Amino acid sequence: MIIRRIFESDDFVLIDKLAGVLTTPSRFEEEDIRLCLGTALQAEMKQQIYPVHRLDFEVSGLVMFAKNAEAHRQSNAWFENKLVQKTYRALTTPQDFSHIPANISNPRITFEPKANETLHWKSQLLRGKKRTYESPQGKPSLTLAAFLGTTKDFLLWDLQPVTGRPHQLRYELSRHGFPIVGDALYGSKVPFGENKIALRSYKIDFSKAPSAKAFGLPPAVEIEAEF
Template structure:
């Protein structure tokens, strides 16, 4: 039941979600939401129920930054930022192959497949099609994988996973979208996709909030590599 809390105040709490744990689940099933509610109830001695607003989610096999609102007003203000695409999201991924060019923008149309937890690429005219836009750059390439930074401008279901896979570079471990290489041999439910950071405005203080989640030991990325990353505007504005 351990939690890695990245930030906490009376308005919201941010955590580094481990891969394999759903953000939200029905009562009785372990989830990040259930763990956070138990944590708040114990820490603040709340005898009644604990309110948690969920302005965004991460897929179960994905790790990284997740934010929960601790009151309804904060929930509405943070959710509005996600809806209006003013939240700056940075993901790291390990993919098969070597993407070319090494930086650019992916633009596609996706739709959720009815009654299935899966999405697909479609034409713009297809019923239910929604535009998906992601800026990307390749950070490093090795014989086993390419390490990528992905900056989604939209928030479609499985957006990053489909966009990478459809170009011949599936995320390691993502067998749902064609990966042939495991990411964590001991845990088949993990994929090499991590929500590295979020930047948004505090719902009441009107100052930027920058949240960053560390990768775990299963990621074959050294701290030296991370230190070598050049600053980029979306992380330092």
Template sequence: MLVIDKPAGLPVHPGPKGGPTLTDRLDALRFGLPRRPEAAHRLDRDTSGCLVLGRHAKALARLNRLFADGKVQKTYWALVEGSPPDEGSIDLALARRSDDPRSWWMKADPAGLPSLTHFRVLGRAAGRAWMELRPVTGRTHQLRVHCSAMGWPIVGDAIYGSAGRDGVLQLHARGLSLPLYPKREAIAVAAPAPGHMREGLAACGWSPAETPLPQRTSGLPEIRS
């Protein structure tokens, strides 16, 4: 397993419009193995942070199962517009906006798939909030739709918020906890706050010294910028 800190704006897989992708660069991460590693889960193009790669087919299948079974704990940071409550849960089913299989845009829909997100506010400033989001389910665009539906769209969200197309999404996959071995503690990793979010986070009270990365666990090093 490898865990990388994916930058915002870089898609993981090729899309219909072409352009550079993370997949194009994975051959550089073989480290002696005959095949490149592959992503074990999804991370939106505009979302930065922790992305898990399986180094070979057996590892990838095992990691895929952990994510599919909801055993991986995921933590995101987001800057949102508005004034969410200090903590709570968002329980809104989600469905595709369109029947077009090429469309990934989602909407809140009682007839959709169950979707649950826990949250807490870590800081506030000038009509915005720094939120910690913990998705229990892993639906497409879940955090973006949930925040928007509650009236606190994520800053820079050109689909579900009010940002223009040139806005940078303020959503970061902060950390993961993976129970890779049944009789050992889960492996915890965290990615530092990305450059495009630091000003907004600092305005809400964030300080690098106050949010240290976890100590090394099971031999896996911290992710560094």
């Protein structure tokens, strides 16, 4: 596996994860033959590493590992207290609700996305066996979605998950009628390649994390957002 290191200090390493690669071993580790970034990176570095956050198997982009327990503890606190902001780029189809079954409750509100407008999407999300859904028993979720414009027949978005719920961005775009290209689990009818969807984590902002500088981190780490 090619491991692309984007930034490294004494305490952290940030990797550009490929789509179709696990961030950390699955709970079926012994039977799961999929490539795992965390396992490969740990073997390459020949030391214990600690995942700070994760990306879905089908998602590409920046993922962060701590190189010691104290850095792991501190960075977990940054994420829990919303002091670190991640930004994702997504490619979707134009608004269409045909992928949502008739028996599923959805307001199906049609609207024309406007450039430079940031939408605030709130939900109560609960994770099922395979996918996330909305439920009164779910956890509060907030997503900031900025429409960037169109490219060919698709729409470009920048997304910031204020909360970090499983499949949060994938669910929100789907429920608003904009399934991510390639994301068949959430209704996409357009292929994007094997084991990949058009969602990429391309920026992590540490500027509000008070001790990030002391750990040798820059104000932000950013990579190309193109798929």
